[in-house]
C-alpha cells in the first residue's frame with residue numbers, strides 16, 4: 001500500500017509531554033529514530049533523566065538534541081516556561097507537539113472523591129489545552145510553518161460509556177472537542193491537528209489504574225486486547241503520515257470512530273463506511289450486554 005504525505009521530522013524539534021514513560025516515551029523513541037530533536041516534559045526529574053539516557057541510545061545524528069523540561073502541565077505558567085526552556089536549550093522552536101501526558105483513576109462514581117474528578121480533568125484536559133496554547137503561541141510568534149499538534153484522547157473519548165471511567169471519560173471527550181475546533185482554526189497558521197484514540201496500552205499508567213479499577217470494568221475492558229506503547233507510537237506516527245485527523249489503532253477504535261464521526265473528515269470513505277455498518281449492527285447488542293453486566297453487579301453489591 002502507498003503511504004502518502006510522509007511527515008518529515010528530520011532535524012525538527014518535537015516536544016513530547018508525558019515523555020518519561022509509557023506512550024510518551026515510546027513516541028519520543030520513534031521520533032528520534034526519524035531524526036527529530038526531542039524535548040520530553042513531565043513532573044518527576046529522576047524519571048525524565050532516566051528516560052533521556054534511554055532515548056540517547058536511539059540517536060541517528062551525533063548532534064541530535066535530546067533534553068527534558070520539568071513542569072506540572074496542569075498549570076499554564078509552568079507550561080509556557082517549559083516550552084520556552086525547550087526552545088532556549090535546543091536553540092529551536094518546538095514545532096511537532098505531542099500531548100501524551102495523562103492519567104486515569106477509575107472507580108465507582110458513587111464512591112469516588114471530588115479530588116479524583118478534578119485530578120483526571122486537570123491532568124488530561126488542562127495539560128493538553130495548556131500545552132497546545134503555549135506551543136502554538138510560540139509557533140505563531142516565530143512564524144514556523146508545517147507544524148503538527150497531536151492530542152491523545154482514548155477510545156473512551158468517543159461515546160462508548162464504560163462503567164468505572166466517570167472521572168476519565170469526560171476529560172477525553174473534552175480533548176476530542178478541543179481537537180475538532182483546532183483542526184479547523186489552526187489551518188490559519190499551517191498547523192495540522194491530529195487526535196489519537198487508543199484502546200488499552202500496557203504502560204506503567206495502566207498498571208497504576210488497575211489498582212483502583214472495579215472488577216467489572218476490568219472484565220469489560222478485557223474483551224479487547226491491548227497494545228504495547230511501541231505499537232501505539234508506531235500506529236500514531238503512521239496516522240500522522242497519512243494526514244489522518246482522528247487516528248485509531250484497533251478494531252474497536254475504528255468501529256466507534258466511524259459511528260460517531262459527526263462532521264470530522266474520513267480517512268478512507270469505503271473502509272470507514274464498512275466500519276460504520278458493522279458498528280451500527282453490533283453496538284446495540286454490545287450496549288444491551290453491558291447494561292446486563294452492570295445490573296448483575298447490583299446483586300453482587302447488595303450482598
Ligand SMILES: NC(=O)c1ccc[n+]([C@@H]2O[C@H](COP(=O)([O-])OP(=O)(O)OC[C@H]3O[C@@H](n4cnc5c(N)ncnc54)[C@H](OP(=O)(O)O)[C@@H]3O)[C@@H](O)[C@H]2O)c1
Nearest residue numbers: 018020022023042043044072073101102154200201203205
Ligand atoms: N494506558 C492506557 O491504557 C491508555 C489508553 C488510552 C489512552 N491513554 C492515554 O495515553 C496517554 C499516555 O498514557 P500512559 O498510559 O502512557 O501514561 P503513563 O504511563 O501514566 O505516563 C504518563 C506520563 O504523563 C506524565 N504526567 C502525568 N501528569 C502530568 C502533569 N500534570 N504534568 C506533566 N506530566 C504529567 C507522567 O510523568 P510524571 O508523573 O513524572 O509527571 C508520565 O510521563 C495518556 O493521555 C492516557 O490517558 C492511555
Ligand SMILES: CCCCCCCCCCCCCCC[C@@H](O)[C@@H](N)CO
Nearest residue numbers: 104154156199200221223224252282286
Ligand atoms: C462489536 C462491538 C464490540 C465492542 C467490544 C467493546 C470492547 C470494549 C473495550 C473497551 C476498551 C477500552 C479501553 C480504554 C482504555 C483506556 O482509555 C484506559 N485504560 C485509561 O487509561
